[in-house]
Amino acid sequence: MKYRPAEGGYVRGDETRQLIIDMAIPIFGDRGFEGASTRMLVAAAGASPAAIQYYFGGKAGLYRACAECLADNTWQKLNSDARHLDDLPPGTDPDVMIDALADFFLAQEKTLHDDRDMAQRALFLAREQMSSSGPVFDIIFERLNQRVLMKFAPVVGAVIGKASDDPETRLRTAMIIAHMVGMRSHGQITLRFLGWSNFDDNLLLWGAVMRTHLRAMLSAELAI
Structure with missing residues (x-):
């Protein structure tokens, strides 16, 4: 170019x-x-x-434009990668739905660690999501975060037998997303802790642990 x-x-x-x-x-x-x-x-x-x-x-306008572009592009990719969740028919076995969620998150983690550009984009998003206020935070929330949460809430609700807008469903959905995002931000820490050079050679174990965690998060009864 x-x-x-x-x-x-x-x-x-x-x-x-x-x-x-x-x-x-x-x-x-x-x-x-x-x-x-x-x-x-x-x-x-x-x-x-x-x-x-x-x-x-000016520079502030460029920063906002970057946030808009990044949020929109990230949402388009995530929405495309998660289309298989839309195809789950009513009454699908909860274990099947959990496996579908795990497959999506595993694919996203692999892509992140394989793609340096995506890692840098994730840093941009992480910085603003930690700020909790301001116009750029609002842009990323409305164009990306809220859409992602609304995408997964119906699946989580179906697994636990509650409506997608039930407070428990939304809280569990937010915790699952936070758990996966946390794995992204601690990717290099995890690799060093395990003594691994990359995740590609250990995807079977990684996927198994992820599925176990998702099942535990979605099957536990509330103690209140």
Whole structure:
């Protein structure tokens, strides 16, 4: 892809805007908003500070645009990968539904550890999700987090025999998602603790443990 036209200057339009976003996401992911300088961001895209002002109104606007793009793209991929959950007919055996959930989470974990770009995108999301407030947090919640939770709540509800909007269903769903996200953020810690170089050679054990944990989380009776 050409970053500049042959006659000089910058290509106007969606292509250049998207290029700046694509180059900025991993930088924001590694360094955060404050740690990513404008000079660093424009150098990665082969642009100038004026380009960020032109397309985004400044660094803060670029950060919001990155959040929108990242949330939308991540949701599209997750939703596509989880389409098999939509095909589970009413009355499906709970163990089958739990296996379907485990298959999805296992595939996501493998992709994350195999894909450096996705790992950097996960860092961007993690930084903002920890902030708990602000316009970028709202963007990621509305365009990604809420959609993911609403996607899995009907499956969790079906397993435990409750409606998808029941407070217990929603809380269990949130805890499952948090458990899986925690595994992502501790991936390298887990590898070192186990003395493994990667997860690929140990997927059978990993999948078995994940299924066991999911069954325990979804089958236990509440002690209240």
